[in-house]
Amino acid sequence: MRSMLLKNVHVVDPVASRNGRFDILIEGGKVTRVGRDLPVGDATVVELPQSCVVTPGLIDIHVHLREPGQEHKETIATGTASAVAGGFTAVACMPNTDPVNDHASVTEFIMKRAAEVGLARVYPIGAVSIGSKGEQLTEIGELHAAGCVAISDDGRPVATALLMRRALEYATMFGIPVIDHCEDPSLKGDGVAHEGPVAAMLGLKGLAGAAESIIVERDISVAEMVGGHVHVAHMSARQSLRAVQTGKERGIKVTSEVTPHHFVLTDEALRWHGGYDTNTKMNPPLREEVDRVAMLEGIRDGSIDVIATDHAPHHADEKALEFDRAPFGIVGLETAVPLCLDRLVQAGVIGLARFVELLSVNPARVLGLPGGTIAEGSPADLTVLSPDTDVTVHAASLVSKSKNTPFDGWTLKGAVAATIISGRPVFVNKELQEVVRAFAVK
Amino acid sequence: MTTATALKSRHLLGIEELDAGEIELILETALAMKEVAGRAVKKVPTLRGRTVVNLFFESSTRTRMSFELAEKRLSADTLGMTTVGSSVSKGETLSDTARTIEAMAPDMIVMRHASSGAPHQLARVCKASIINAGDGTHEHPTQALLDAFTIKERKGRLAGLRVAIVGDLLHSRVLRSNLHLLRKMGASIVVCGPATLIPPGLETLGVEVTTHLDDAVTGADVVMMLRVQHERMHGLFLPSVREYFKLFGLTPERMLLAADDAIVMHPGPMNRGVEIDSAVADGRWSVILEQVANGVAVRMAVLYLLAGGEET
Numbered sequence: 001m002r003s004m005l006l007k008n009v010h011v012v013d014p015v016a017s018r019n020g021r022f023d024i025l026i027e028g029g030k031v032t033r034v035g036r037d038l039p040v041g042d043a044t045v046v047e048l049p050q051s052c053v054v055t056p057g058l059i060d061i062h063v064h065l066r067e068p069g070q071e072h073k074e075t076i077a078t079g080t081a082s083a084v085a086g087g088f089t090a091v092a093c094m095p096n097t098d099p100v101n102d103h104a105s106v107t108e109f110i111m112k113r114a115a116e117v118g119l120a121r122v123y124p125i126g127a128v129s130i131g132s133k134g135e136q137l138t139e140i141g142e143l144h145a146a147g148c149v150a151i152s153d154d155g156r157p158v159a160t161a162l163l164m165r166r167a168l169e170y171a172t173m174f175g176i177p178v179i180d181h182c183e184d185p186s187l188k189g190d191g192v193a194h195e196g197p198v199a200a201m202l203g204l205k206g207l208a209g210a211a212e213s214i215i216v217e218r219d220i221s222v223a224e225m226v227g228g229h230v231h232v233a234h235m236s237a238r239q240s241l242r243a244v245q246t247g248k249e250r251g252i253k254v255t256s257e258v259t260p261h262h263f264v265l266t267d268e269a270l271r272w273h274g275g276y277d278t279n280t281k282m283n284p285p286l287r288e289e290v291d292r293v294a295m296l297e298g299i300r301d302g303s304i305d306v307i308a309t310d311h312a313p314h315h316a317d318e319k320a321l322e323f324d325r326a327p328f329g330i331v332g333l334e335t336a337v338p339l340c341l342d343r344l345v346q347a348g349v350i351g352l353a354r355f356v357e358l359l360s361v362n363p364a365r366v367l368g369l370p371g372g373t374i375a376e377g378s379p380a381d382l383t384v385l386s387p388d389t390d391v392t393v394h395a396a397s398l399v400s401k402s403k404n405t406p407f408d409g410w411t412l413k414g415a416v417a418a419t420i421i422s423g424r425p426v427f428v429n430k431e432l433q434e435v436v437r438a439f440a441v442k
Numbered sequence: 443m444t445t446a447t448a449l450k451s452r453h454l455l456g457i458e459e460l461d462a463g464e465i466e467l468i469l470e471t472a473l474a475m476k477e478v479a480g481r482a483v484k485k486v487p488t489l490r491g492r493t494v495v496n497l498f499f500e501s502s503t504r505t506r507m508s509f510e511l512a513e514k515r516l517s518a519d520t521l522g523m524t525t526v527g528s529s530v531s532k533g534e535t536l537s538d539t540a541r542t543i544e545a546m547a548p549d550m551i552v553m554r555h556a557s558s559g560a561p562h563q564l565a566r567v568c569k570a571s572i573i574n575a576g577d578g579t580h581e582h583p584t585q586a587l588l589d590a591f592t593i594k595e596r597k598g599r600l601a602g603l604r605v606a607i608v609g610d611l612l613h614s615r616v617l618r619s620n621l622h623l624l625r626k627m628g629a630s631i632v633v634c635g636p637a638t639l640i641p642p643g644l645e646t647l648g649v650e651v652t653t654h655l656d657d658a659v660t661g662a663d664v665v666m667m668l669r670v671q672h673e674r675m676h677g678l679f680l681p682s683v684r685e686y687f688k689l690f691g692l693t694p695e696r697m698l699l700a701a702d703d704a705i706v707m708h709p710g711p712m713n714r715g716v717e718i719d720s721a722v723a724d725g726r727w728s729v730i731l732e733q734v735a736n737g738v739a740v741r742m743a744v745l746y747l748l749a750g751g752e753e754t
Contacts, residue, residue, distance in 0.1 A: 200641035321536055
């Protein structure tokens with residue numbers, strides 16, 4: 001592999017306390033030097049447009065790749081292609097495949113397929129319980145040895161306080177977190193939309209914020225009792241944020257993530273375009289303005305650690321059902337960066353350094369993954385952003401196999417310019433001619 | 443308020459989408475249509491050559507009969523399809539069902555569906571006019587229109603009236619359509635039901651919410667009763683029929699708290715002895731059968747206006 005020198009590029013790497021112009025030398029797929037005025041040697045010089053920003057590779061710790069078993073929605077190949085098109089060099093995939101990733105053989109299959117595809121790095125998340133049925137612990141040690149970086153019964157909550165206790169206790173032996181899809185099943189009932197005035201008037205069954213926060217509070221209490229690391233997946237309710245904040249204050253190891261759609265949209269979106277667009281149906285549901293504002297607050301003040309997409313591809317035929325019968329979920333890998341750059345960075349909620357913390361540094365820390373910084377000797381996983389470029393989302397043009405996004409037609413300020421994994425530009429944004437030329441093989 | 447001269451949309455999906463002028467137009471048109479029912483030959487040629495499909499994904503007797511009668515009195519060609527359950531139970535998506543029917547080129551589709559929003563989803567893909575005949579727990583616009591017509595006939599107005607709506611508020615599409623309509627027309631609304639059957643956030647919509655029936659009925663010009671489904675009568679919503687009737691049953695004694703000339707309405711079918719005492723249902727306050735009769739006229743008006751409102 002040719003060596004490459006990214007010359008005088010704007011680097012934002014909070015772990016290395018870098019936010020300025022540096023050279024990055026990449027040799028043999030690894031970053032070998034970061035500094036100023038590095039000697040070129042025999043490296044190919046890459047000069048990027050002034051406005052581009054180079055960050056440690058972005059990591060999405062909550063995606064559904066659907067393989068094995070639901071390849072009509074997404075595959076490891078299409079999902080990781082979508083990831084790199086969205087600026088992510090690594091993803092962690094949830095175990096609710098068919099079969100469930102509750103056995104090392106499934107983990108090994110996923111790792112093997114991901115290696116064959118060779119796009120984004122894939123870190124599998126194993127199931128907490130066999131079949132995610134909430135009854136019997138999986139062989140967490142085996143799953144971990146096979147490559148699982150966390151355990152979760154995502155799609156469903158960890159069924160009982162006792163199971164949460166045992167999972168946390170057992171997972172501590174391997175130093176991996178338990179990720180919980182926090183939702184009280186009895187309060188959820190057959191709710192399909194956030195419980196509030198909008199759902200009330202649309203005649204949709206409600207799913208209250210408290211259905212989430214009750215389980216967040218349960219998990220934090222269990223973690224307080226037995227130790228271990230609990231990570232709250234796709235947090236959406238203001239009450240949950242409060243629970244996480246007080247848990248952190250008490251010194252309990254609780255972390256949380258929020259999706260872009262939960263800090264960008266509210267349940268008002270259920271009225272758009274004549275109403276009942278099933279691409280506004282996800283779980284947790286789009287909540288009301290006070291919740292959305294609370295999520296922004298958590299992003300700003302640090303009580304939310306991670307932005308993750310909950311990328312949940314569904315086939316168009318599945319989404320073409322009645323609102324209450326359509327599946328929950330939207331795709332998110334290719335819209336996350338533009339939404340975050342536009343609604344958080346451009347909007348002045350956070351700076352680029354915090355953006356990198358939320359999308360790279362903390363995702364790596366929460367799951368104990370490599371990356372999160374541009375370190376000499378580490379694989380050259382980098383994301384190149386073009387924060388000033390306008391992006392228009394075209395659902396039909398998404399790389400993901402599924403097109404279920406509520407952001408079709410949106411124009412956002414902030415694009416992914418390129419995605420580099422082990423020194424290889426696996427994605428280059430064709431709209432940005434200068435970037436295409438910069439990475440063209442010379 | 444000025445009466446509109448035509449409806450803005452080619453669909454009637456809900457009262458929410460209508461403005462006061464359009465509601466007034468439908469009510470005035472219904473008055474003319476009602477006159478047809480008094481003739482010896484109860485038929486006009488208005489919709490001759492037009493096809494109306496009655497697409498019922500949920501069982502219905504009254505609404506469907508009322509629509510059919512309205513269609514026939516306007517000389518439309520009608521055909522019906524009742525299929526209980528979702529399109530998905532046949533392995534077909536909602537839009538497949540719509541496109542299949544659309545291929546037969548109907549002019550209008552009268553649609554009832556157990557899922558809220560199903561007609562709105564269909565309206566996005568269909569060329570025909572869609573008339574919502576009840577979608578899940580969302581809206582039942584023609585019911586609210588016939589209620590308004592009946593109130594106006596009796597009271598001469600809607601603005602300024604005190605209307606109490608009582609019963610299972612959570613699951614009622616009749617409630618939601620009436621809330622939109624009565625608010626737009628300037629009535630004051632009090633809703634009343636057991637706390638377990640009040641949709642959260644209702645109080646933010648500018649209506650009075652109470653769990654005490656006496657408070658709701660006191661001074662009311664109109665008491666609109668909502669049906670309580672039997673399956674909700676035991677378990678976690680309500681402990682028993684007995685307690686429900688005691689707390690929320692409309693009795694003659696309670697009607698004495700209402701305005702002297704108060705009327706009682708019910709969208710049917712009634713549960714006698716559950717939400718309403720027979721002495722009220724059959725008593726001097728009751729306009730329940732007038733509602734049924736007016737339903738045909740109101741639906742004729744809606745069909746006529748959506749067809750373009752050409753001269754009768």
